[in-house]
Amino acid sequence: MAIKTSDLNAKLFGKADKRRATTPQEAQKAAKEQAQIIELAVAGEELVAFELMRIPANQVEKETVVFAENAREQSFLNEHALSDVLSTLKERGQQYPAVGRRRADGKIEVLDGSRRRMSCILANKEFLVYVAENINAEHAKFLSDVANAHKPLSLYEKGKEMQSKLDSGEAEDQKALAKMFQCSEALVSGALKAAALPLELLQAYPNVADLGRPTIVKLHKQFSELDTSKQAKLIEKCHDQGRLVWQRSEAQGVARITKDVSETLEEWIEELAPRKRSAVNKIDLVKGRVSYTRKGNNLALNMKKIDDKTMKEILQFVESKLQ
DNA sequence: CAAGCCACCATTGTTTCACT
DNA sequence: AGTGAAACAATGGTGGCTTG
Secondary structure, eight states: OOOHHHHHIIIIIIIISSBBSSHHHHEHHHHHHHHOHHHHHEGGGGEEEEEEEEEEEHHHHHHEEEEETSSSSSSGSSSSTTTHHHHHHHHHOSSOOEEEEEEETOOOEEEEEEEHHHHHHHHTTEEEEEEEEOOOOOHHHHHEEEEEEEEOOOOOHHHHHHHHHHHTTTSSSSHHHHHHHHSSSHHHHHHHHHHSOOHOOOOOOOTTGGGGGHHHHHHHHHHTTTTTTHHHHHHHHHHHSSHHHHHHOOOOHHHHHHHHHHHHHHHHHHHHOOOHHHHHHEEEEETTTTEEEETEEEEEEEOOSEEEEEEEHHHHHHHHHHH
């Protein structure tokens, strides 16, 4: 999919109303020409000079870090989650530089463009970033937040933010959160559930941003029904074999892989939980002779001391019932 | 009584499949 | 090969049920 550099651009310099040079057009022009130095008004306050730096592909991981308060969960950034950026990056290189600030230790802290950064690492490409020397924490957070408007955060990431608002007391309850984040209550409930799930489990999926509420809710229900040791085992299963779950799937297309992973996880959970319940559910229908166990939709009958005639009748009944 | 959860519904966008 | 229909998944909303 030939994305969307135009979209990205519009959002970057138009809608989001940030990085305003004197006019959005000028900033756009500057970015296109990849000017060496541009001046931007950060958060509508003073002008800051940003210098364009080129980080060689093999230095990106070493020389740059992602702003710690960035809401985007870095470990979700894989080739599927970044497919939109990667396609154009591979063809034509990085179209629009990221934005960062210089840290005291000399490293560049990326405020806007963490997805582009990771894409460059994955694709082994040069990373372009506008760097400013003096950006305070508040402005850094501003730039980072506005930047995240490009690509909506996943349920998990939203959930993490909501949870922290809840913890800090900025939001009273889920209703308040819904209002604050401009979304439905149902979504708040789902997002919080997503955030409650362990990272490792979500990393089983090719693209966490694609996971919808129903998927999360279902997963959360299944997962929370396991006891802690079973949960740990499940997580272990997710990253033994050295590969993540989605990397083991043969299916084509992200949607298919996602479905595949869901089914795999479901199977594992089923395996892990032959559960105490089946023991509890083992019911003596006729003492000493007949018992049955119920597992999901399955029924296992166990009968003793059955003569041929009775067996025939029972089998016939089952056959007629289920055909 | 209120908050949260859950199940159901209508709508929408995407993807796939079949038919021309 | 292209186009249209149908199936699927996700979203936001509502109302009812449970629990503290």
